[in-house]
Amino acid sequence: MSKFGVLVMGPAGAGKSTFCTALIQHLHNNKRPCYYVNLDPAAEDFAFEPDIDIKDLISLEDVMEEMGLGPNGGLIYCFDFLLENLDFLTESLDTVTEEYLIIFDMPGQIELYTHVPILPTLVKHLMRGSLNINMCAAYLLESTFVIDRPKFFAGTLSAMSAMLMLEMPHVNLLSKMDLVKGQVARKDLKRFIDPDVGLLDDDTSRTMEFEQTPGDSDPLSAKNVMGGSSFHRLNRAVAQLIDDFSMVSFLQLDAQNEDSVGAVLSYIDDAIQYHEAQEPREPKDEVETDMGYDDMDR
Ligand SMILES: Nc1nc2c(ncn2[C@@H]2O[C@H](COP(=O)(O)OP(=O)(O)OP(=O)(O)O)[C@@H](O)[C@H]2O)c(=O)[nH]1
Numbered sequence: 001m002s003k004f005g006v007l008v009m010g011p012a013g014a015g016k017s018t019f020c021t022a023l024i025q026h027l028h029n030n031k032r033p034c035y036y037v038n039l040d041p042a043a044e045d046f047a048f049e050p051d052i053d054i055k056d057l058i059s060l061e062d063v064m065e066e067m068g069l070g071p072n073g074g075l076i077y078c079f080d081f082l083l084e085n086l087d088f089l090t091e092s093l094d095t096v097t098e099e100y101l102i103i104f105d106m107p108g109q110i111e112l113y114t115h116v117p118i119l120p121t122l123v124k125h126l127m128r129g130s131l132n133i134n135m136c137a138a139y140l141l142e143s144t145f146v147i148d149r150p151k152f153f154a155g156t157l158s159a160m161s162a163m164l165m166l167e168m169p170h171v172n173l174l175s176k177m178d179l180v181k182g183q184v185a186r187k188d189l190k191r192f193i194d195p196d197v198g199l200l201d202d203d204t205s206r207t208m209e210f211e212q213t214p215g216d217s218d219p220l221s222a223k224n225v226m227g228g229s230s231f232h233r234l235n236r237a238v239a240q241l242i243d244d245f246s247m248v249s250f251l252q253l254d255a256q257n258e259d260s261v262g263a264v265l266s267y268i269d270d271a272i273q274y275h276e277a278q279e280p281r282e283p284k285d286e287v288e289t290d291m292g293y294d295d296m297d298r
Contacts, residue, residue, distance in 0.1 A: 005103070006104065006135065007138065010175070011141070016105060019140060021048060022256070022261045023264075036048055036052075037052040038105050039107065041059050041075065042107065060075060075112065076116060082122070094131065140173045141156065160242060170271070173250060173264060174252050177253060251267055
């Protein structure tokens, strides 16, 4: 038997830390031990004190001050530093026994999940190195995005990008469900759980915005860029890509409701166990980060 872990990811403000707190509380209530790892070098207030805190190794504030970097470049610097000092994680995680669920609370900068190979390297170390942790990713997307469908598809694309990049068991969560219940009809909500491109066609609230003003031929005019037909075509192409891959579906999460947290945990447990039962796969070749830190804040 090997160790178990969940990597809690998603854009800024999606509810990652709140979910981690609710998960830890739920595990406590059910007398299941857990081990909390904060990997957000900017996180400050915790409901439960982390067992490992990246800030004991490096903090975003110090990096931004000392290196003169912005928040995105600074974050990438912190993660590069973590990758150079993986013993910081390994030494503590080595001592964690198999009955613990290891919860990794990640930062919200979207760059980390989409176009730098830092996370795959970290995941590879955790899953395939000597630690041999059986991991599942939990990717959170705010359910209030369903009100703004292009935003919802953009978020769904980032979830898909993380799935493709990390190649690990993956559970996508529509978080903050308490905020949309009552605002979105149950049958409409179902269409966001398994997103299909038709959602954009039915988006009557935005149809007006997508119509181009007759005679407005400047493709870069504010109206055309923000709400014009090219914007609509781009959204449709993104939605079609997601539809074609047919990879992303969501579970609903209301972190304030313990039954909801328990149901999500069951999926995570199942995903981990299913993966454990499969043959181990060959690791991918390591890839180097090819972006400068300054580029991240442009
Ligand atoms: N109503 C409601 N609010 C929530 C829920 N989960 C989180 N929030 C609120 O959303 C805000 C952001 O939540 P966090 O848990 O800090 O989000 P995060 O993803 O960790 O944010 P970053 O660390 O900045 O990336 C906070 O004000 C939370 O109280 C939820 O299930 N329901």
